[in-house]
Amino acid sequence: MNAPSNLKYTKSDEWFDPATGAAGISDYAQGQLSDIVFVELLVDEGEEVTIGKAIASVESVKASAEIYAPAAGKVSAVNKGLSDKPETLNSDPYGEGWMIKIAGGSAGDAMDSAAYEKYCEERTH
Amino acid sequence: MTYIPISPAERDAMLKTVGVKSLDDLFDAIPKKHRFPELDLPPALTEMEAAAHLAEMASSNEHVRGDLISFLGAGAYNHYVPSVVDHMLRRGEFYTAYTPYQPEISQGTLQAIFEYQSLMCTLTGMDVSNASHYDGATATAEAVNLAYAQFRGKRKKIVISPTVHPQYREVIRTYSQGMGLEEAGDDPTADLEAGPEALTSLIDDNTMLVIVQYPDFFGRIHDYTKLIEDAHAKGSLVCIVANPTAMLMLKTPGDMGADIVVGEAQPFGIPLWYGGPYLGFFTTKKPYVHKMAGRLVGETIDNRGQRCYVLTLTSREQHIKRERATSNICTNQGLLALAAAVYMSTLGKTGLQQVANLCYQKAHYAAGELSKIDGFGLCFMEPFFHEFVLCCPKPASEVNQYLLDNGILGGYDLSKDYPALQNHILVAVTEMNSKDEIDSLVEALKEM
């Protein structure tokens, strides 16, 4: 499992990059979902989001999940290409698999990578 | 012990293994005061007695293959079903199987549904068909669910033509009562002679779905291309409720630009059966496949390199998506989808074209002869397929009672659903109606 140290993480397995405002799902989350076959982004550019608001719906071969905003603020960009290539979430969750960007977003009490890795480890046992 | 294959000795051995003394001891968890109620039901019949009893009840009905000559349609049609269809449905391998969740041992059902999906796409001119819904009415209500999910609840208005089947409109109202929708157009007192364009003015930026029927409830054939263009200009989806027999002859809803095409496939190999079970078909365009409810079969490959089929995109469905699913639907009408597939395959392209043509020809002969009778006439001037509205000189109920006294099941009495149509019956003619039958209807009405 991989959790870059420059990102913040939520208990529901989203990541947020305070530097760029980008957000998506963690490597741990994509592994749990397995082969992702459908992504629908539920917010549009310009929309205000609060922490915990549903921003995307993801379906894999065996599971489905709602993805929640890891930070509050205004949506400045959405990754429109994702719906045509949902498998990007499996192959590159922190890069090409970004979902939305939240301009000037604040991540609240999200975890740092060390705390998140520990949190994931606890759940695999 | 009708179908229980366990002998008393075996029972006792099994009880011993379980570690209880009697069958009754297995039920200690059940509150004592309610345990083992005496059921007041008739005593058991043997198979021979049950067969006789059921036959006696059945024979007290008057059916449309001998007792009555039928011109009744309105959503359920008396068509010929080739013998092959029921022979295939009676295969235990098909009818005693469960939902194909274990694809390695369910390829029969899966390939048959895949073929059914393909046949329905060809018929409607659409990209995708699901594995079916309960009936035409619930399939139409599922179209509302699709549109609601597609716009994520941000659009909340549906526009329904008053010439959609009255029971389908009722079902949509029942299904949508928790959604807080605005409904427009569903008004049986509206001008029934107005064309589909009359709906255009009702479509606005809040409209998620427009629903029309093809041919409409009165049998009329409209080209909805323009209406669909207008609806799309406002961002709305359009659902066409279509008759499968009519689509064998007429321009496909797909060619008109429809987003969703649904309907009742009972005419394709399914008996009248006093209303069910029937077969709701549901087809749509590819962009909406993830919002479509119901089971879906897709092609893939097994670990031996063989082409095969599986239920796919199952994460859309209730057993995984639970309260976030588009619909709670679980079963499809699997066996009846098989019936429709066998029906279409057995008649084939030529036989199906014959069926459609016979329906059309005989309905037009009937309409022509009936409208020659003094006091009778066709209510609408538009082209029709195999149903038409006959205007009578007396209330529809009197006409139908008179016909029934003469062994004829008249058309559908429209007065209950449309206040303006008090003397009007909806007459349906299929390939099952011979010229003699049509002539006897005409003669009876002449003498009325």
Place this chain on the structure above:
Amino acid sequence: MATILEPTIFELSSPGRRGVTMPASDVPKAALPPKNLLRSDLPLPELAEVDVVRHYMKLSKFNYSVDDGFYPLGSCTMKYNPKINEDTCRLPGYLFTHPLQPIETVQGNLALMFEMQEWLKEISGFADVTLQPAAGAHGEFTGVLMMAAYHKSRGDTKRTKMLIPDAAHGTNPASVGMLGFSVITIPSDSRGNVDLKALEAACDDTVVGMMLTNPNTLGMFDENIEKVIELVHKCGGLMYGDGANLNALLGIVRPGDLGFDVMHFNLHKTFSVPHGGGGPGSGPVGVGPVLVDFLPAPLVGIIEEGDEEMAPLYGFVTPKKTIGRMKAFHGHFGGGLVRAYTYIAMHGPDGLKDISQYAVLNANYLQARLRSTYKIPYDRICMHEFVMEGQFEGSDIRALDISKRLMDYNFHPPTNYFPLIVHEALMIEPTETENKDTLDRFADALIKIAEEAKTQPELLHNAPHITPFGRMDEVKAARELVLCCWLPENYVNE
């Protein structure tokens, strides 16, 4: 290039081949509609009748069915489907009656429906029954709509929460979602009952009601059922019973007597209507006194009382505050009600009790035989089904592998990965129509598979071996989405 065991009906087509031919028209020719209203072509298959028969016969042999063998699919009640039902439901009086015929001409159908309503009321202890719902999930939706309408009619508009145990079927929350209510999940306790403390904490004046399957999907009858219902009623909620597991309760206990307010029946599970490869089902709904007025319309009722010489006149009646119509026409009459009616008529009160007693005996017998080989997380006397774990200490064998390996022993696998609260769940429901020899062979196979898991795990990982098809690539199916086939491209249209 993939190997093809049986081509599709489109691939078998050959231009100009004819199947069943229709008679020539016996009426004068009428002009067709204008060309712009006609379709340009009809690219459907063209085959001879024998081609069609052989194709579907071949497909039928790829299926496993109850007529082939043991089908212990938990919560699905795959019992034997009596052959007499197939004859009764095809009697011409049922097959060829139109749903909109005048009631005077269909008194046989209406009498059957009326009696069916009465029988289901008596079996379940409810005050009234609708036969309209087409399947279990449809019945559930009907029930939830009635619960919502009940609260609304009392001006009690703040109720928006439905309580659902963690072991519930997915249709329960999905039905609730269709009404925009929220779902509150209630955990199970260590004995597999509803956790009473959690339930009590969740019960308040915003609760619509609770949806409970009892026996639950662990196969356990809730030992505190009366307390559960009392808690829900005390906060003003209604109690919904999911009737999926009614095969355990016939003549044993009536849900209406326990205080349930509404429940759906699955005629295709409990009352031997065949599953048809995924449907049609049939899902009548029974209600207690508080919901009688909200039932869907129409119901079958007596319009004119009969006497010794005259049968009563049956017809349709509309409940006072009906939620409306759930489908067109009258429910799954022919394929559902006639078969189930035949089945109940051939059982009577004692026969129905036998069904449940032996269904429960068979499940407990299998549980007893497998207890020392497989872990049974909720281990007590079960009802008609039980759940065990399909995994072993120190082995990477999973429930899926065991299921697939069972196919090599010519058994249909149990339901797996459900309920969600058991790891690697295998949910086994033998039903009452299996004999001891079959149960023993099945238990022996599972014990042998547990041994194989230790000694030859690859045998399980690659199973099944003897079936015509192996494990399938579900990711490819979902990503590439080939959902229909067409006529081959070089096909020549006339």
